Amino acid sequence: xxxxxxxxxxxxENDWQQLCSVMAVLEWEExxxxxxxxxxxxxxxxxxxxxxxxxxxxxxxxxxxxRFPPMDNxxxxxxxxxxxENLEKAFLRNVVSSRLLQETGxxxxxxxxxxxxxxxxxxALISVSCSPKEFIVLYKLGREAYENTLRIMRQQQRTERNxxxxxxxxxxxDTAYSDWISTTEEKLIxxxxxxxxxxxxxxxxxxxxLLSNSPGDILPYHFSEIIQVFATAIEDxxxxxxxxxxxxxxxYLEEFLQCIHSCExxxxxxxxxxxxxGAWIYHELRVIEDCSILRDTWHRLVQLLSAPQNINTKVxxxxxxxxxxxxxxxxxxxSSTFKKALKDHFCNDxxxxxxxxxxxxxxxxxxxxxxxxxxxxxxxxxxHRVVVEYIRAFLTSARKSTSADLPHxxxxxxxxxxxxxxxxxxxxxxxxxxxxxxxxxxxxxLQATNIEAIKMTTFFFLENHSDLRKEHLSVxxxxxxxxxxxxxxxxxxxxxxxxxxxxxxxxxxxxIEVNRLRFASHLCSCCV
Numbered sequence: 033x034x035x036x037x038x039x040x041x042x043x044x045e046n047d048w049q050q051l052c053s054v055m056a057v058l059e060w061e062e063x064x065x066x067x068x069x070x071x072x073x074x075x076x077x078x079x080x081x082x083x084x085x086x087x088x089x090x091x092x093x094x095x096x097x098x099r100f101p102p103m104d105n106x107x108x109x110x111x112x113x114x115x116x117e118n119l120e121k122a123f124l125r126n127v128v129s130s131r132l133l134q135e136t137g138x139x140x141x142x143x144x145x146x147x148x149x150x151x152x153x154x155x156a157l158i159s160v161s162c163s164p165k166e167f168i169v170l171y172k173l174g175r176e177a178y179e180n181t182l183r184i185m186r187q188q189q190r191t192e193r194n195x196x197x198x199x200x201x202x203x204x205x206d207t208a209y210s211d212w213i214s215t216t217e218e219k220l221i222x223x224x225x226x227x228x229x230x231x232x233x234x235x236x237x238x239x240x241x242l243l244s245n246s247p248g249d250i251l252p253y254h255f256s257e258i259i260q261v262f263a264t265a266i267e268d269x270x271x272x273x274x275x276x277x278x279x280x281x282x283x284y285l286e287e288f289l290q291c292i293h294s295c296e297x298x299x300x301x302x303x304x305x306x307x308x309x310g311a312w313i314y315h316e317l318r319v320i321e322d323c324s325i326l327r328d329t330w331h332r333l334v335q336l337l338s339a340p341q342n343i344n345t346k347v348x349x350x351x352x353x354x355x356x357x358x359x360x361x362x363x364x365x366x367s368s369t370f371k372k373a374l375k376d377h378f379c380n381d382x383x384x385x386x387x388x389x390x391x392x393x394x395x396x397x398x399x400x401x402x403x404x405x406x407x408x409x410x411x412x413x414x415x416h417r418v419v420v421e422y423i424r425a426f427l428t429s430a431r432k433s434t435s436a437d438l439p440h441x442x443x444x445x446x447x448x449x450x451x452x453x454x455x456x457x458x459x460x461x462x463x464x465x466x467x468x469x470x471x472x473x474x475x476x477x478l479q480a481t482n483i484e485a486i487k488m489t490t491f492f493f494l495e496n497h498s499d500l501r502k503e504h505l506s507v508x509x510x511x512x513x514x515x516x517x518x519x520x521x522x523x524x525x526x527x528x529x530x531x532x533x534x535x536x537x538x539x540x541x542x543x544i545e546v547n548r549l550r551f552a553s554h555l556c557s558c559c560v
Contacts, residue, residue: 089145116177164227225283232291292350303361319358374425411459435513499539503546
């Protein structure tokens with residue numbers, strides 16, 4: 033029987049006429065099996081000629097498919113598509129067109145065998161390759177080739193005398209197909225996830241390496257490529273199935289979150305004090321800038337996919353934490369740098385303060401995120417640190433100076449105050465006025481020519497800077513050297529009973545300590 037079927041299906045002349053005898057045998061087998069069921073006999077003794085015939089057809093198909101010409105690897109998509117088209121042409125179209133094969137009932141058996149071999153072929157090619165893109169193409173075209181056989185079978189069903197046979201034959205085959213879809217799609221998701229993980233880690237590693245470059249280098253913003261990774265992953269699976277697309281989105285979110293956590297850990301290590309490379313504030317600003325880009329990237333991703341609230345919260349918190357690490361490190365470095373630049377600023381004509389201020393201005397100007405809210409906060413914090421260190425240096429120097437040094441110090445403060453104002457006004461214009469500038473107070477106080485002007489200047493300043501303390505003002509009064517003890521006591525007594533302004537936003541004097549022994553001789557017991 034198998035020799036007759038093999039000659040009819042795969043022979044040179046396709047001798048269909050001999051299939052009539054095979055049809056008679058199969059009909060007899062079906063009748064005998066039905067009789068066995070009616071007599072409640074053991075089903076294990078039922079004849080299985082049709083099953084054996086199906087196995088023989090599968091064996092022959094697999095043997096012939098394995099000897100098929102290899103695919104053209106120059107164009108993967110076209111090569112795979114051509115391969116499946118050639119399979120259909122060689123093993124399906126001529127066979128399906130046979131009316132006799134339909135009438136004998138062998139077409140059902142052959143189609144089921146062909147579909148099974150088609151799925152096996154697709155699985156074999158997948159296991160032999162396979163880049164993620166090739167895997168997706170094989171999966172997609174394997175599905176399309178299989179579903180094309182279903183369309184052919186349904187078209188033939190319309191002309192069949194007994195359509196119920198077709199519906200019956202489709203049941204087990206659809207189950208096998210569903211199993212193949214489930215198994216293959218699970219493997220595909222794992223491959224895609226691994227590819228996404230590799231690409232995101234590559235972006236992250238490149239970014240960390242580039243952070244170590246010198247300020248003069250032109251650096252690409254690799255975090256912007258995160259969108260492209262997602263777009264490519266979705267584009268590759270688009271149109272295959274909604275379930276696959278949803279799963280790819282889910283694994284991308286999972287890998288993106290892991291990437292964000294890795295970024296947080298790596299930047300924490302990068303900003304460690306012992307990792308400093310000497311390019312002050314440059315690296316910290318790069319970290320803050322990258323966090324701004326990363327946040328914008330995440331917001332764009334959220335618009336493209338539906339991120340669960342818990343994932344969104346974790347991503348936002350991680351980016352914020354990393355940004356705070358960069359900002360804190362930036363401010364610490366800024367304080368240290370300006371403290372060093374201002375060490376002898378009022379004693380000589382060193383340009384260290386000007387150089388530090390110019391460098392800071394350049395770095396802030398180059399900051400990519402200069403339109404973001406985080407930039408305004410950063411500039412405000414930078415202004416605060418610079419002014420605090422300047423006040424600290426001024427008060428320290430004033431304790432060692434005399435009234436003879438007053439013109440030189442006043443000139444310095446006037447010039448430096450303008451530079452500080454110009455630097456940060458360029459960054460935040462027109463909002464620079466909100467920063468506050470206590471250096472103007474020092475200048476007005478040092479230039480005041482009478483006690484009433486000193487009182488008015490001091491009392492007005494205290495209304496907006498309640499963190500100014502007696503010891504701070506005493507140093508300035510000492511430097512002036514023209515305030516009498518009684519007048520001095522009136523001014524300093526104004527501090528007694530004064531409540532701290534809880535609404536004050538910026539505190540310039542709170543952390544500045546002055547050695548009180550330096551000016552204690554000028555005060556009465558109640559003032560000390």
